[in-house]
Amino acid sequence: MKINHPLLGPRNESEFTILGDAKLLNRPNILESNQAQAFYEYLYLRDNPIGMHRELWFHEQGDRSWLIVTRNTLTHEISKVELAANVVNKEGQAK
Amino acid sequence: MSYSAIKVIKEAFTGHRGWKPLWRRPEPKPEYDIIVIGGGGHGLATAYYLASEYKNKKIAILEKGWLGGGNIGRNTTIFRSNYLLHDNEKFYEMSLKLWEKFEQDLNYNAMISQRGVINLFHSDAQRDAYVRRGNSMLINGADAILLNEDDLRKKCPFLNYDNARFPIQGGLWQPRGGTIRHDAVAWGYARAADQLGVDIIENCEVTGFDIQNGKCNAVRTNRGTIKAKKFGVAVAGSSSAVMANAGLQLPIESHVLQAFVSEGLKPIIPGVITFGAGHFYISQSDKGGLVFGGDIDGYNSYAQRGNMTVVEDVCEGGMAVMPMIGKARLLRMWGGVMDMSMDGSPIIDRTPIKGIYFNGGWCYGGFKATPASGKCFAHLLATDESHPNAKAYLLNRFEKGQMIDEKGMGAQPNLH
Numbered sequence: 001m002k003i004n005h006p007l008l009g010p011r012n013e014s015e016f017t018i019l020g021d022a023k024l025l026n027r028p029n030i031l032e033s034n035q036a037q038a039f040y041e042y043l044y045l046r047d048n049p050i051g052m053h054r055e056l057w058f059h060e061q062g063d064r065s066w067l068i069v070t071r072n073t074l075t076h077e078i079s080k081v082e083l084a085a086n087v088v089n090k091e092g093q094a095k
Numbered sequence: 096m097s098y099s100a101i102k103v104i105k106e107a108f109t110g111h112r113g114w115k116p117l118w119r120r121p122e123p124k125p126e127y128d129i130i131v132i133g134g135g136g137h138g139l140a141t142a143y144y145l146a147s148e149y150k151n152k153k154i155a156i157l158e159k160g161w162l163g164g165g166n167i168g169r170n171t172t173i174f175r176s177n178y179l180l181h182d183n184e185k186f187y188e189m190s191l192k193l194w195e196k197f198e199q200d201l202n203y204n205a206m207i208s209q210r211g212v213i214n215l216f217h218s219d220a221q222r223d224a225y226v227r228r229g230n231s232m233l234i235n236g237a238d239a240i241l242l243n244e245d246d247l248r249k250k251c252p253f254l255n256y257d258n259a260r261f262p263i264q265g266g267l268w269q270p271r272g273g274t275i276r277h278d279a280v281a282w283g284y285a286r287a288a289d290q291l292g293v294d295i296i297e298n299c300e301v302t303g304f305d306i307q308n309g310k311c312n313a314v315r316t317n318r319g320t321i322k323a324k325k326f327g328v329a330v331a332g333s334s335s336a337v338m339a340n341a342g343l344q345l346p347i348e349s350h351v352l353q354a355f356v357s358e359g360l361k362p363i364i365p366g367v368i369t370f371g372a373g374h375f376y377i378s379q380s381d382k383g384g385l386v387f388g389g390d391i392d393g394y395n396s397y398a399q400r401g402n403m404t405v406v407e408d409v410c411e412g413g414m415a416v417m418p419m420i421g422k423a424r425l426l427r428m429w430g431g432v433m434d435m436s437m438d439g440s441p442i443i444d445r446t447p448i449k450g451i452y453f454n455g456g457w458c459y460g461g462f463k464a465t466p467a468s469g470k471c472f473a474h475l476l477a478t479d480e481s482h483p484n485a486k487a488y489l490l491n492r493f494e495k496g497q498m499i500d501e502k503g504m505g506a507q508p509n510l511h
Contacts, residue, residue: 001402014404018394018509020348043506044346044437044493048335050397073349073395076402 003069004081008062015061021046022054022068025088050074056084097202117282118162118289123296126322127153129476130314132301132337133330134158136167136277136462137454139284139295140469141327141476143201146291148470149477154293155323157316159300159333163281166331166461169399169431171354171386173367173378174463175212175272176237179228182487182499183440184235189484190467191237194275197466203283205275206381210366212272213242213251215416217261217372225267232269240268250365253419261372261415273366274378280465304341304451311341311450327452327476329468332397332432334455341448345455346437346493348508351396351430352388352459353405357423359383368416375412377420385423387413391433391459393509400430433459439511440499443471444481444490452476453490458511 001013028038051074057067066084071077106113129145131138134156145151174194176187198205216222222241229239243265244256256263285295296318303315304326313322330337332349364379377387389409392401406428413420436442436456441464443454454472457464471482481488487499493506504510 001404012404013402014407020395020507020509040494041344045344046335046346046348046508047339047344048348048395050336053395055395071394074397076396076398 001076001078003057003067003078005059005062005067006081006083007065008059011059011062015059016057016067017060019056019058022056022084023047024056025084052079098204117286118295121294121296123155123157123299123316123318123321124153124294127155127294128323129154129325129327130321130323131156131327131329132314133328133333134162134285134295134297135165135329135331136280136284136465137329137331137457137468137472138327139281139288140465141329141454141472142293142295143284143288143291144470144473145477146288146293149473151477152292154288155321156288156293156295157299157301157314157321158295158297161297162285162295163278166431166433167281167465168278169354169429170277170462171376171378171388172274172277172380172462173212173272173376174275175269175367176463177212177214177228177232177239177267177269177272178501179231180499180501181231181235183501184231184237186467186471186484186488187463188232188235188237189470190464191271193466193470194463195271197275197280197283201283201287203279203286205279205283207273207275208381209271209273211268211270212367212369213247213266213268214369215247215254215263215266215371217263219264221371222264229267238269238271240270242266242268251368253363253417254368255416255418258415263416274380276381277462284469301337302340304448306341306448309447309449311448325450325452325476327454327472329454329472331434331455331457331461334434334453338446338453341446341451343446343448347456348395348435349397350391350393350433350435350509351398351401352391352433353401353409353428353430354386354388355409355428356380356426357385357387357420358426360385360423370412370416373408373412373415375409375416377413377417384426385420387420391435391509392430396430397432398430399432433457433461435459435508435511437493437506437508438498438500439502439504441468441488442490443468443475443485443488445475445479446490
């Protein structure tokens with residue numbers, strides 16, 4: 001797979017590591033009470049879809065930026081690559 | 096039709112015209128007692144044990160493709176029971192004991208070969224960890240022998256003992272581990288289940304569950320709606336997709352694992368050898384091909400094929416531990432979809448929906464578990480009680496903090 005890095009252009013998958021579903025950006029608020037169920041769901045449950053999947057990749061052997069890659073899990077086709085920092089600034093900060 | 100040497104000789108002299116298909120091709124009936132969803136190794140074994148040991152009558156297996164086309168035909172055929180944690184070790188040792196009598200029980204040749212499994216160690220600390228694991232195996236009734244470098248050099252003179260970074264100091268050997276022909280496992284269980292009256296229905300994909308008041312009464316399929324009292328789901332890589340039809344989200348991600356076979360060579364590899372410093376394991380098939388593999392690719396995938404990065408990684412592991420492998424040419428490679436659970440251990444349990452039972456989360460270790468998985472799942476479906484050897488494999492163990500984390504990797508499915 002080649003990942004089209006928004007700043008560096010197409011880079012080989014071997015330069016990256018993957019964390020998983022981009023929903024991991026939306027961590028429950030640790031300061032609120034009664035969050036046990038929310039943290040269980042956050043930590044352990046996954047949609048694991050067939051088809052489009054937004055996921056977090058880390059350019060570890062490159063510029064060390066976090067990317068949000070939209071990828072088809074059935075064909076491995078990548079349709080969109082964004083800088084995670086830009087998305088977080090737009091959609092709101094993780095707590 | 097029972098197999099015997101006399102039958103083989105008779106057929107040899109009569110043009111092999113007397114062999115019959117191993118299972119029927121029945122049309123689905125409108126109603127069963129128990130429906131097993133998924134005609135892979137685990138589903139077939141489950142149906143076989145439901146019919147043979149628990150004497151259930153009206154059983155069907157629904158398989159979306161053809162029988163044996165999924166992970167049961169895509170693995171590297173290894174069985175072993177070399178686990179550390181007791182919850183795992185007793186279960187996998189039960190499985191190994193069932194493998195040892197598989198051929199006799201089913202009257203089916205599966206070319207079982209207990210040539211041993213050797214896990215190499217490369218440092219003092221790793222040796223100590225393997226000693227602890229070996230002791231855990233012995234406590235649970237399995238076999239384990241610690242080999243030092245001299246023992247190992249006699250068995251496997253071809254390994255790269257003097258590797259500067261990862262010298263080989265010895266290995267943990269399980270002599271009763273080995274390989275068994277995976278297609279024959281599927282066919283053997285299918286034939287035995289069919290003879291006991293199980294309807295094996297191929298090309299029948301489950302597209303939904305009819306659930307009323309928290310109870311499942313029927314499944315919708317591309318061949319019509321089929322009623323039953325209980326439904327056992329054993330669909331490996333497709334677990335999340337099938338259970339989403341019942342409105343359940345699972346602690347599972349699906350990942351692709353690749354496997355490789357070289358051209359056929361004369362016998363060279365005794366048993367199964369695993370590299371302790373990287374992720375690489377190898378055995379030799381009866382046809383002579385070197386069968387090997389390594390890590391999953393690491394990203395969610397339902398593609399049944401992987402990418403070059405991991406192909407290179409696996410081959411680097413092979414070259415590091417066994418440089419002679421560089422002379423062999425790669426013949427075939429393929430991928431299978433693994434249901435990676437969050438702690439690396441499987442689930443055999445009820446679900447919050449009455450009538451639906453779940454078997455999955457086998458990560459890339461499901462093949463060796465096939466007989467025990469089938470027996471424990473059949474026990475659960477027949478009696479509504481967990482089998483004593485599978486009591487820890489609960490669906491809600493992540494919620495309750497009762498993980499079975501063999502590797503100590505935490506909630507990160509692509510590291511197990």
